Amino acid sequence: MQVAVAREAEPVGSIKEIREAGLDREDLLGIYRNMVLTRGIEERGHILYRQGKIPGSFYTGRGNEAGAVGVATAMGPDDVGTPLHRDMGVHITRGVEPWRILAQYMGRVDGPSRGRDGNVHMADARLGLIAMVSHLPAMLPVAVGCALAFRIREERRVAVAWFGEGASARGDTHEGMNFAGVRQLPVVFVCDNNQWAYSTPTHLEFATEHVADRAQAYGFEGIVVDGTDVLAVYREAKRAIEKAREGGGPTLIESLTLRMEGHAVHDDAFYVPKELFEGWAARDPIERFRSWLRENAELTDEEEDEIGASVKKLLNEALRRAEDSPMPDPATLLEGVYATPEDLDTPHHK
Numbered sequence: 642m643q644v645a646v647a648r649e650a651e652p653v654g655s656i657k658e659i660r661e662a663g664l665d666r667e668d669l670l671g672i673y674r675n676m677v678l679t680r681g682i683e684e685r686g687h688i689l690y691r692q693g694k695i696p697g698s699f700y701t702g703r704g705n706e707a708g709a710v711g712v713a714t715a716m717g718p719d720d721v722g723t724p725l726h727r728d729m730g731v732h733i734t735r736g737v738e739p740w741r742i743l744a745q746y747m748g749r750v751d752g753p754s755r756g757r758d759g760n761v762h763m764a765d766a767r768l769g770l771i772a773m774v775s776h777l778p779a780m781l782p783v784a785v786g787c788a789l790a791f792r793i794r795e796e797r798r799v800a801v802a803w804f805g806e807g808a809s810a811r812g813d814t815h816e817g818m819n820f821a822g823v824r825q826l827p828v829v830f831v832c833d834n835n836q837w838a839y840s841t842p843t844h845l846e847f848a849t850e851h852v853a854d855r856a857q858a859y860g861f862e863g864i865v866v867d868g869t870d871v872l873a874v875y876r877e878a879k880r881a882i883e884k885a886r887e888g889g890g891p892t893l894i895e896s897l898t899l900r901m902e903g904h905a906v907h908d909d910a911f912y913v914p915k916e917l918f919e920g921w922a923a924r925d926p927i928e929r930f931r932s933w934l935r936e937n938a939e940l941t942d943e944e945e946d947e948i949g950a951s952v953k954k955l956l957n958e959a960l961r962r963a964e965d966s967p968m969p970d971p972a973t974l975l976e977g978v979y980a981t982p983e984d985l986d987t988p989h990h991k
């Protein structure tokens with residue numbers, strides 16, 4: 642029989658509680674705007690894909706806006722993270738300009754990967770983000786390596802490692818978490834549990850009740866949070882990040898959502914029961930936060946319209962600017978692919 646071990650986080654109630662967690666009204670509206678912008682970028686991307694303007698495939702994190710924005714809002718400016726293909730909200734919250742993301746989608750030279758890679762295989766290192774590779778769980782040891790470096794250099798910084806519940810079935814997830822637990826490193830693991838790994842359901846990925854139940858076996862705390870409740874995600878991420886910064890070691894946060902679209906745009910997700918989509922659509926994270934703001938923070942019609950209109954304007958301008966960005970010059974194909982020994986300052990290259 643499965644017995645849940647991880648703590649199940651309470652939903653967030655009042656604005657008082659959220660003030661205590663360090664957010665004022667302006668922060669709350671900023672979070673809402675970041676969620677609306679995140680969804681807007683992915684909706685624009687979807688249209689560009691249908692227009693044939695995006696090479697390769699196209700992924701969205703619809704339904705995961707609260708999870709991604711909530712965690713990224715809790716990160717400090719010098720912290721680092723390895724967001725994946727459902728975590729557009731992390732790039733937005735860290736300040737990547739939307740036009741650069743649309744340029745990335747279209748393979749243009751102004752995308753964060755300078756047209757070297759497609760879709761969300763991108764990150765702006767200046768904003769503390771490390772670009773993902775397709776071998777998703779391979780990003781966990783990278784984040785753990787960052788945390789080890791912070792420990793060695795005595796820097797008060799934290800690494801955040803994202804992974805899906807499907808990725809949790811792979812060996813690198815185990816190795817990363819085990820090493821982090823053994824060394825009590827300043828890293829927070831965030832599992833975006835959207836209940837599907839392509840067409841594989843959770844019961845074929847893990848035998849515990851929750852992914853977060855495994856944390857105890859690695860020697861740290863596991864928490865399950867409703868990934869449609871942006872403030873609950875923020876509160877739990879903030880606690881975990883500050884705990885890690887103070888030397889309290891890792892935490893595993895499992896953010897529970899449903900992947901609201903196919904694995905990528907080519908997939909109609911016929912294998913996901915219709916009732917599941919209907920149930921989770923009623924808990925849409927943006928709609929949920931909008932209602933909370935209306936009830937608890939006196940969000941007005943004017944403010945809501947202003948946010949919607951400014952996001953639309955920003956995206957219109959972003960699209961124009963991205964379409965003006967050229968394709969990379971083929972003559973530069975090999976630039977930025979390999980680091981030459983002269984570029985490295987590791988001792989054995991000296």
Ligand SMILES: Cc1ncc(C[n+]2csc(CCOP(=O)(O)OP(=O)(O)O)c2C)c(N)n1
Nearest residue numbers: 727775776777805806807808835837838839
């Ligand atoms: C090692 C490896 N195996 C298979 C794939 C193909 N693949 C890409 S994403 C994915 C599903 C990942 O599921 P999950 O970790 O739950 O993340 P989600 O896509 O649901 O966010 C698969 C099978 C891959 N990229 N890497």
Ligand SMILES: [Mg+2]
Nearest residue numbers: 805835837838
């Ligand atoms: Mg998944």
